[in-house]
Amino acid sequence: MTRIYTRTGDTGETALFGGQRVSKDDLRVRAYGTVDELNAVVGVARAAGPTHEIDAVLERVQHHLFDLGAELATPGGTSPAAARVPRATAERVAGLEQEIDRFDARLPPLREFVLPGGVPAAAALHHARTVARRAERQIVRLAAREPLNPEVLKYVNRLSDLLFVLARAANQGAGRPDVAWKPDR
DSSP: OOOSOOSTTTTSEEEOTTSOEEETTSHHHHHHHHHHHHHHHHHHHHHTOOOHHHHHHHHHHHHHHHHHHHHHTOOSTTSHHHHTSOOOOHHHHHHHHHHHHHHHTTSOOOOSOBOSOSSHHHHHHHHHHHHHHHHHHHHHHHHHHSOOOHHHHHHHHHHHHHHHHHHHHHHHHTTOOOOBOOOOO
């Protein structure tokens, strides 16, 4: 990368990996753009000062999200560009599940919905969870139009679950209990 600006997007188009030009409003661009936003929100959560243990998990997630964004930005799974891009795998999905189970085992069982919030790291993790759900919806829309690696959707789905568990863990670690939702009756 020699310059930050290229001027090639000034007409509302961008290049995918492999060179194909598409509208910046294309479903593929929306999907990887939302994954990029999710990565930034995970960065905010890390800046909010979670425990070292949570931060280490989030750093690994950020690297995986860059890989995921690259995979989504690369159409056609058999192109030369696609061959160079790391792909979401069943092993990465299983890794998220292991982290969910590890942190969840330390938490009180959920008996009701909890309000998002708490300490800054937990609130940021709840925010990241909602962005993960939006990324998931964008990926579902793209997958309805084009074939995608099914592990992409599984990864984002599990990631939102992990972010929820990590938010609860961040609050618990700071001595802040979950706040249960109390619906108007």
